[in-house]
Amino acid sequence: MSVDENEAVDAFERLGLTSYEAKVFIALHRLGSGTARDVARIADVPRSQVYSVAESLEDRGLVETQQSSPIRYRPVSLEEAEDTLRNRFERERDRAFEHVEEVKRESAGEETQEDIWTVRGRDRVDGRVVDLLSAADERIVFGTRLPELLTERIERTLEGRAAAGATVLAVSRDQRVRDRLESLEGVGVQQPPASRKSDQRSGRIAIADDGILLSVVDDDGSETAIWSSGSLFASVLIQLIEAGEEVASDEK
Known part of the structure; x- marks a missing residue:
């Protein structure tokens, strides 16, 4: 795996994907579409793990599955993937800050602080x-x-x-x-x-x-x-x- 691809995997991890998810997603874009065997051949992911990883990517809206024999996988377009990850990031950001804001409001009425x-x-x-x-x-x-x-x-x-x-x-x-x-x-x-x-x-x-x-x-x-x-x-x-x-x- 090249240095550039390692950096891409790291970036996808910061966006919420696991290392295996990032590697499978990149491999499918390189292939266009492929089976678990195809993905395992070019990605540093065991074939036995490709099935569950691809299923997780499908749940995230990043991969489509063709119920053939063997099962084939195809990645969504980069534009669609970018929108999906952006929306997910924004939802998680809003959820996190809403929680912090709620905690802040709850603690505002407490009188237990002894700050010096x-x-x-x-x-x-x-x-x-x-x-x-x-x-x-x-x-x-x-x-x-x-x-x-x-x-x-x-x-x-x-x-x-x-x-x-x-x-x-x-x-x-x-x-x-x-x-x-x-x-x-x-x-x-x-x-x-x-x-x-x-x-x-x-x-x-x-x-x-x-x-x-x-x-x-x-x-x-x-x-x-x-x-x-x-x-x-x-x-x-x-x-x-x-x-x-x-x-x-x-x-x-």
């Missing part, structure tokens, strides 16, 4: 913060010690959610950051308790309803964040942060 995601890169973290804040309806807490991490997109989002009725609180130890935050309409601004020492690795914190994001900044300035929303992890972490703030306030 990692985001790397300042631009991607910035986008995730904006997405998280944009989804908040009731309350937002945003904080950062670095002016460059309070982007214009975040400022617009904080103002927008405050205008929509959400309670928005911003926290920063840096005066430059607080000045910018205080210029935003509807955004409350606080300074962390004096007992809370600043570190050199923290990046941003964003709490938006039941979602939370925490980021750190590496020595080279790169930012990495973890975030979660609507999960038990997010709920517990938010409670821990809020409890810590309450303790710090009591100690003042």
